[in-house]
Amino acid sequence: xxxxxxxxxxxxxxxxxxxxxxxxxxxxxxxxxxxxxxxxxxxxxxxxxxxxxxxxxxxxxxxxxxxxxxxxxxxxxxxxxxxxxxxxxxxxxxxxxxxxxxxxxxxxxxxxxxxxxxxxxxxxxxxxxxxxxxx
Numbered sequence: 001x002x003x004x005x006x007x008x009x010x011x012x013x014x015x016x017x018x019x020x021x022x023x024x025x026x027x028x029x030x031x032x033x034x035x036x037x038x039x040x041x042x043x044x045x046x047x048x049x050x051x052x053x054x055x056x057x058x059x060x061x062x063x064x065x066x067x068x069x070x071x072x073x074x075x076x077x078x079x080x081x082x083x084x085x086x087x088x089x090x091x092x093x094x095x096x097x098x099x100x101x102x103x104x105x106x107x108x109x110x111x112x113x114x115x116x117x118x119x120x121x122x123x124x125x126x127x128x129x130x131x132x133x134x135x
Contacts, residue, residue, distance in 0.1 A: 001030050010040055017043060057081050068121075086120065093119035096127055 015022025025045035034054040041061045050070045056077040063084040072078060072091075083091075096109050096116040117127050 001027075001032065003035075006032070006035060010042075013045060014041060017041060062087060085118075089115060089119040090121055092116035093122050093125050093127055096130075097125040 009025050009027065012022040013025035016024050025042060025047075027045060027047050027050050029049045029051075030047075031051050032055050033051050034056075035052075036056050037060045038056050039059045039061075040057075042065050043061050044064045045062075046066050047062075047070050048066045048068050050067075052073055053071050054075075054077070055073055057073060058077060059080045059082065061082040063082060065087070067087060067090070092112045093116040096113050098105070098109075100106075113127070113130065116122060117130075119125075119127075122128055
């Protein structure tokens with residue numbers, strides 16, 4: 001997807017969010033590697049399976065967006081992303097599904113495990129049968 005196509009989709013999505021027509025952003029499976037999405041309003045956007053590696057999502061609003069099977073950036077480009085509880089729980093669930101025996105990780109995991117279990121992906125990740133005192 002080129003920058004002009006993305007710009008058009010985002011403009012139409014903003015109209016949709018404002019109730020002025022437009023269309024909900026459907027970026028399912030889109031290659032958004034390295035895309036500049038700083039401050040983009042992607043509320044409720046369909047981003048399932050989108051490749052967001054290297055995308056700049058600083059201060060992007062992703063509340064209620066469908067991010068299932070997408071690839072979020074693990075660099076400062078995700079700093080300040082605005083998410084809803086569902087997405088936060090999903091990220092926490094993936095964190096809790098890691099296999100790490102470091103004491104600091106285990107303490108952090110224990111702290112957020114109950115929240116992570118509220119994720120719609122908790123069962124898929126095997127978290128529902130996990131006790132809070134161990135892996």
